[in-house]
Amino acid sequence: MSTSRRTFIAAAATVAAATSGASAAVNTYPKLAHHVFFWLKNPGSKEDLAKLLAGLKTLTAIETVRGAHFGVPASTEKRDVVDNSYSASEILFFDDLAGQKIYQDHAVHKKFVADCSHLWERVVVYDAMSA
Amino acid sequence: MSTSRRTFIAAAATVAAATSGASAAVNTYPKLAHHVFFWLKNPGSKEDLAKLLAGLKTLTAIETVRGAHFGVPASTEKRDVVDNSYSASEILFFDDLAGQKIYQDHAVHKKFVADCSHLWERVVVYDAMSA
Numbered sequence: 001m002s003t004s005r006r007t008f009i010a011a012a013a014t015v016a017a018a019t020s021g022a023s024a025a026v027n028t029y030p031k032l033a034h035h036v037f038f039w040l041k042n043p044g045s046k047e048d049l050a051k052l053l054a055g056l057k058t059l060t061a062i063e064t065v066r067g068a069h070f071g072v073p074a075s076t077e078k079r080d081v082v083d084n085s086y087s088a089s090e091i092l093f094f095d096d097l098a099g100q101k102i103y104q105d106h107a108v109h110k111k112f113v114a115d116c117s118h119l120w121e122r123v124v125v126y127d128a129m130s131a
Numbered sequence: 132m133s134t135s136r137r138t139f140i141a142a143a144a145t146v147a148a149a150t151s152g153a154s155a156a157v158n159t160y161p162k163l164a165h166h167v168f169f170w171l172k173n174p175g176s177k178e179d180l181a182k183l184l185a186g187l188k189t190l191t192a193i194e195t196v197r198g199a200h201f202g203v204p205a206s207t208e209k210r211d212v213v214d215n216s217y218s219a220s221e222i223l224f225f226d227d228l229a230g231q232k233i234y235q236d237h238a239v240h241k242k243f244v245a246d247c248s249h250l251w252e253r254v255v256v257y258d259a260m261s262a
Binding site for chain 1 (some may be wrong): 165219231257259
């Protein structure tokens, strides 16, 4: 089945789970979180943002992606520690380092970079392993 | 039920879902992703890191938290765009801005800041709404 299907089912299960009961545990999302923040060359261009988001969403077709969240700055409270200067964000979850490596080298990822990298002027990646 | 229970069930469902079939959709994690990166004052202190991670894990008791991932830099490939200088990371998912505000003002969050803020020298927050 496709990754997008898995993502959908996981989210549906989250909703269902909120009303049921089971034993407790924390920190059980897939182990490797790949956070990426993009700053567009033309931050005011809705068209460029739409192209970038469309490109990001193709990445869920990669078979090792276990979950995804794509976003734009939220209108949370302004605080000194909050960076809302970016244009778009990506979180992809992988089971392990090997899954992330397959993603990096995958044709779908390379096509995304080829199609969209002219849109951004800066990108910052944080890869985090569950701890 | 507790948030930690919900998190556990959601993850268990993700595993189960990976082997089943259903209709496709993407980007269905809870809408608001709250990413936080911490740089410790003493980045070499395993004790300080353990205290910070233990403090972070208390945050899942807040009733509006729908999912959580706590991590440390992963040993992915070194690339210019990858920032692995931080000490610990946090992702919390909320349904909406209101859920995030309840979290910010919650006694459990205030206790975490009171107990742990002396440990870090820098914190960066990115709040991202699904797009």
